[in-house]
Amino acid sequence: MRKLPVLLSSTLMSSIFAATLLLTGCAISNQPSVNTKITGEVKAPLPSDNVSVYNVAPVSYAEIAKMSASTIPSLEINDTRRxxxxxxxxxxxxxxxxxxxxxxxxxxxxTIKLEYSSLYNGTQGGRITENRHIVHIHALAVYVNDK
Incomplete structure (x- = not known):
């Protein structure tokens, strides 16, 4: 039995190409993430409402960990929600x-650049380019005795 070569129509090829681009564009994380490196003594867990935020280190503290957090991409560069x-x-x-x-x-x-391509019927198409912005914050997790 002889196998016949499979010829793909231009519409099918366009659909495969568009799906590949779509899946490639989805490689950006849609979940925020936190990375932690323990550098000191871990203590008993606390409610997160009890964790104060400092912009300047207090006079006396014990370092517990170095951390970083990254948000999901946003269209706004100064998105305070992120x-x-x-x-x-x-x-x-x-x-x-x-x-x-x-x-x-x-x-x-x-700032990351996302490009989307779309093909309608194999002859028409378009390309959209967007800038998305991801917030990364680095911090120390500390225990302040005088709190």
Missing amino acids: VDEAVRLLQSEAAMLGANAIVLSNLDIE
């Missing part, structure tokens, strides 16, 4: 380690 979200993630992670404070050390906004 900054608040990252701080809440850091507070929650610090609370699980028994830290009663976090000291914010660095805030970065990463």
Whole structure:
């Protein structure tokens, strides 16, 4: 029995190409993330509401961990909701380690470019380019004795 070569129509090829581009564009995380490196003594967990936020380190503290949080991409470059979200993630992670404070050390906004292509019927198409912004915040999880 002889196998016949399979010829793909231009519409099918266009659909496969568009699906590949769509899946490639989905490689960006749709979940915020927190990375933690334990550097000190972990204590009993606390409620995250008990974790204070410092922009400047207090006079006396014990370092528990170095942390960083990243948000999902946003269309707005100065999206304060994303900054608040990252701080809440850091507070929650610090609370699980028994830290009663976090000291914010660095805030970065990463801009990524997303390109979308669409093909309608194999002959028409378009390309959309968007800038998305991801907030990255670095902090120390600490225990402040004088709190």
